[in-house]
Amino acid sequence: MxxxxxxxxxxxxxxxxxxxxxxxxxxxxxxxxxxxxxxxxxxxxxxxxxxxxxxxxxxxxxxxxxxxxxxxxxxxxxxxxxxxxxxGTAEAPERRLKLGISDHVAGPNLPALLGRLAAYDPLLVIEVRIAASRDVLAWFERGEVDAAIGRREGDRSDGQLLAEERLGWFAAPGWQHREGQPLKLATLAAPCGIRAIATDALDAAGIAWTEVFVGGGVMAVGAAVSAGLAVAALAQRVAPAGAVEVGEQLGLPPLPVSKVVLHTRLSDPRSQETLRAVSSAFLNAAY
Known part of the structure; x- marks a missing residue:
């Protein structure tokens, strides 16, 4: 042979x-x-x-x-x-995975992540819902999604750690802060966790700030940054293309590391394998 x-x-x-x-x-x-x-x-x-x-x-x-x-x-x-x-059939039914992803985590590489998953498991249909991390986690705890990827909130220690991302202060190239004026911020609406981290850090440093753009999603905040309207606290991966980190230049306080975690209760071997692919695809798309 x-x-x-x-x-x-x-x-x-x-x-x-x-x-x-x-x-x-x-x-x-x-x-x-x-x-x-x-x-x-x-x-x-x-x-x-x-x-x-x-x-x-x-x-x-x-x-x-x-x-x-x-x-x-x-x-x-x-x-x-x-x-x-x-x-058992050439017309095998599709399987579904309901996945919640934090808006501050999804970023522009989300299509790449989903594409890699679809290529890995062609019979899997992924239903994606995007919102703030606390909302995504609430969906998971209520059983509305099978898995959730979001930032680790508060003192929680559960979930599988996928990545640690440093947060920074991003602005459009050439953006200038007027001395003596409050720092102009673009944020998500409260109670966004990243917003709270950023404003708490500014308050602790004694830096006056004002929100000039409150967006309904990270892409909207990124658009405000690109337009030169304000500074935003973001992870590098979700910052808009061309934006620059201006924290040191402006004397802004350093921001903490953001921990991205995966939550799931799926336990069957096939689903666990798929979720390992979720984790690996996320890391590959992110970095």
């Missing part, structure tokens, strides 16, 4: 797709609950099986080779066929 006549290893195919989507052997290994060394071995065996390199590895990144880019579509179709076969 020729080499290519033997069936491909589905675990190796899944490993390849995950590494390609997440851009990391380490994160892909976490999703598959295995070691980085085991992932590397799977990929080497698959590449040897096919007779060409699928991934280009550098110290800083993992990306598809030209042959890998040509192969990944077929790899996804093979995984989809496998999922449907396990479900």
């Amino acid at each position: 020729s080499t290519l006549a033997r069936p491909l290893d589905l675990d190796a195919i899944q490993a390849f797709v995950l590494v390609a989507d997440l851009g990391s052997f380490t994160r892909a290994a976490e999703v598959m609950d295995t070691s980085q060394a085991a992932m590397s071995l799977k990929l080497k065996r698959l590449e040897a099986r096919l007779g060409y390199r699928l991934l280009e590895r550098t110290p800083r990144a993992v990306r598809l080779s030209p042959r890998g880019d040509a192969f990944i579509g077929a790899a996804r179709q093979l995984l989809l066929a496998h999922e449907r076969a396990l479900a």
Whole structure:
């Protein structure tokens, strides 16, 4: 029997797709609950099986080779066929994951996150709801969402830590603060946790401030920053493109690290694997 006549290893195919989507052997290994060394071995065996390199590895990144880019579509179709076969029908019903995400966490990379999840599990339909962290957590506690990604609020210590993000003061390039005038702020409406952190820090430092823009979402706040209307307290990842950190320049107080956590009660192995993909996709999209 020729080499290519033997069936491909589905675990190796899944490993390849995950590494390609997440851009990391380490994160892909976490999703598959295995070691980085085991992932590397799977990929080497698959590449040897096919007779060409699928991934280009550098110290800083993992990306598809030209042959890998040509192969990944077929790899996804093979995984989809496998999922449907396990479900017992070619028209297997879609599964749903209701996911709540904090507005201060979602950021511009949310489409990339969702795209990676859809590519990983093609029979999964993700329903996303976005609001303030406290609202997202309330949905989770009431059972309205299956999982929630948000900032850790107050003294809580529960939830799986996904990332720690430093908050900063962002403004449009060239934005100038008029000496002797209150600092102009763009914020979300109270009781936003980030707003409270920022205004408490300014009050403690004795810096006068005034809200000149109160938005209904982080994108609106970012638009106000880009328009040069005000300064906003944001994580780097959700700051608008082109905005600059002006805290040191303006003598503003440092802001604390924001901890991003995942909450879920799902316990079946397939859902746990999907949620590990949620975590890894979030980290990959964020950084």
